Amino acid sequence: MNLKEPLPVLVIGGGPAGLSAAGDLADLGLRVILVERRERLGGAPIRWNYNLLAPAMRPMEEVMGPLIGHVESNPLVAVHTNSSVESCEGVPGAFKVVVKNGKVGASSVLVVSSVIVSTGFEHFDASVDPRYGYGSAPDVIAIHELRACSREGG
Numbered sequence: 001m002n003l004k005e006p007l008p009v010l011v012i013g014g015g016p017a018g019l020s021a022a023g024d025l026a027d028l029g030l031r032v033i034l035v036e037r038r039e040r041l042g043g044a045p046i047r048w049n050y051n052l053l054a055p056a057m058r059p060m061e062e063v064m065g066p067l068i069g070h071v072e073s074n075p076l077v078a079v080h081t082n083s084s085v086e087s088c089e090g091v092p093g094a095f096k097v098v099v100k101n102g103k104v105g106a107s108s109v110l111v112v113s114s115v116i117v118s119t120g121f122e123h124f125d126a127s128v129d130p131r132y133g134y135g136s137a138p139d140v141i142a143i144h145e146l147r148a149c150s151r152e153g154g
């Protein structure tokens, strides 16, 4: 029987997918290192202040609050915000990963058993193509701006 403690799992990205993965793995008793490049956990729903979250269409805060809280309060999960992976080498079961904290400029070397990449998506910047009229035509707006208008009653 192998009595050695398993290496932690690295989760890259602290949106709903990464938070769920990190929380579920910790519930199984595994150590997790969660690396999020932004200052805050939560991914797109927090960043863009979604109103309701799929699939149950519950208020965003009701879903994301416990998801974030479960990870932040879990002693098995080490959260690295403002951080990103600089390099990764190795084989399944033992990867050597260099994580850099962009805010303080410090790097740390981690050894993990596996890596979950849950880096999500970025909204398309419509201003890069003038054909959309975004930025020049006042009535062309992005979805997060539409949401902000509807929240403000605009």
Ligand SMILES: Cc1cc2nc3c(=O)[nH]c(=O)nc-3n(C[C@H](O)[C@H](O)[C@H](O)COP(=O)(O)OP(=O)(O)OC[C@H]3O[C@@H](n4cnc5c(N)ncnc54)[C@H](O)[C@@H]3O)c2cc1C
Pocket (backbone or CB within 6 Å): 012, 013, 014, 015, 016, 017, 018, 035, 036, 037, 038, 041, 042, 043, 044, 045, 050, 051, 052, 053, 054, 055, 083, 084, 085, 118, 119, 120, 121, 122, 143
């Ligand atoms: C236009 C639009 C509107 C939407 N509206 C809704 C809605 O109203 N309700 C709803 O339920 N769903 C909505 N969705 C879907 C929802 O956004 C996704 O289902 C959800 O965000 C996916 O979660 P995720 O964790 O995979 O990705 P994300 O939420 O994108 O999270 C990824 C995380 O990874 C981090 N990251 C990225 N790259 C790195 C890196 N290299 N290193 C470290 N961290 C990194 C990011 O900063 C981010 O925190 C919408 C999607 C789109 C495109």
